[in-house]
Amino acid sequence: MTGSSRGIGADTARYLAQAGANVVINYRNKAPRAEKLATELRELGVEVLVVGADLTDAASVQAMFDEVATTFGGLDVLVLNASGGMESGMAEDYALQLNRDAQVRVLETALPVLRDGSRVVFVTSHQAHFIRTTPTMPEYEPVALSKRAGEDALRERIPALTERGVEFVVVSGDMIEGTITATLLERANPGAISARREDAGKLYNVAEFAAEVARAAVEPVPADNTRLIGDVSSFGAE
Numbered sequence: 411m412t413g414s415s416r417g418i419g420a421d422t423a424r425y426l427a428q429a430g431a432n433v434v435i436n437y438r439n440k441a442p443r444a445e446k447l448a449t450e451l452r453e454l455g456v457e458v459l460v461v462g463a464d465l466t467d468a469a470s471v472q473a474m475f476d477e478v479a480t481t482f483g484g485l486d487v488l489v490l491n492a493s494g495g496m497e498s499g500m501a502e503d504y505a506l507q508l509n510r511d512a513q514v515r516v517l518e519t520a521l522p523v524l525r526d527g528s529r530v531v532f533v534t535s536h537q538a539h540f541i542r543t544t545p546t547m548p549e550y551e552p553v554a555l556s557k558r559a560g561e562d563a564l565r566e567r568i569p570a571l572t573e574r575g576v577e578f579v580v581v582s583g584d585m586i587e588g589t590i591t592a593t594l595l596e597r598a599n600p601g602a603i604s605a606r607r608e609d610a611g612k613l614y615n616v617a618e619f620a621a622e623v624a625r626a627a628v629e630p631v632p633a634d635n636t637r638l639i640g641d642v643s644s645f646g647a648e
Contacts, residue, residue, distance in 0.1 A: 411434060411436060411487075412490055412516060413491045415436075416443060417589055418589065420435075420447050421620030423447065425620060426487070430456065433457075435448055435459070436474065436492070437463075441460075445460055448460045459481045465513075465516055466508055471512075479523045487529050488517070488528070488529070489531045489627065491623070493533070494591075506556045509556035509557045528575075529631070531626050532581070534558075536582050536583065536638070536645055537584075537585065538557035539557075539638075540642075544646045547595065547599055549602075550595055565578075580635060581637045582636065584606070585607075610640065619639060622639045
């Protein structure tokens, strides 16, 4: 699971480990936090592999899946959770590098270790999923467009994945309270999260949304390969 040392990724890993699954925790630069989570999950009696990898670096991604193959032999579920683009000091096209190019790279690099009957879960937001028909906050728009580009690029690979016996599902949720993205948005646009909460009636917190991601890993895949979590009445059709 990419980006799983904190937030939604960490809680999703907890749910899967609680269900008895062995887990791969991927992080970029927070090794102590990832190791702390791994220690917690191992107490549940499952095996946990902790792998640091920069998803925008091809060699780093390859080394991660080489280690996964050596440790577990293969994967039954790949959760593409890592995303970003609002961080300061990054290249102008960093959002696209991470949210589109890196997602495709991770999937393609993982293919040799994805077992028959395995599943790929891509995590996104309503603000990104519906960006072509529903405008979002200006501060988030570059990220939303890049995440939608990533979703589209992954969806193009559904026929090839199906031929290999691999299922694919997108999990889309509204703004999630307590995430780094929500914090950065609130900093850039004070009141943005509370305004969205008022419009939606409810915003999921990290643990609630992570539970939905975990369910998406095991429950039947919808016909349109999409699980929309929470209210979408304020978003136009795709």
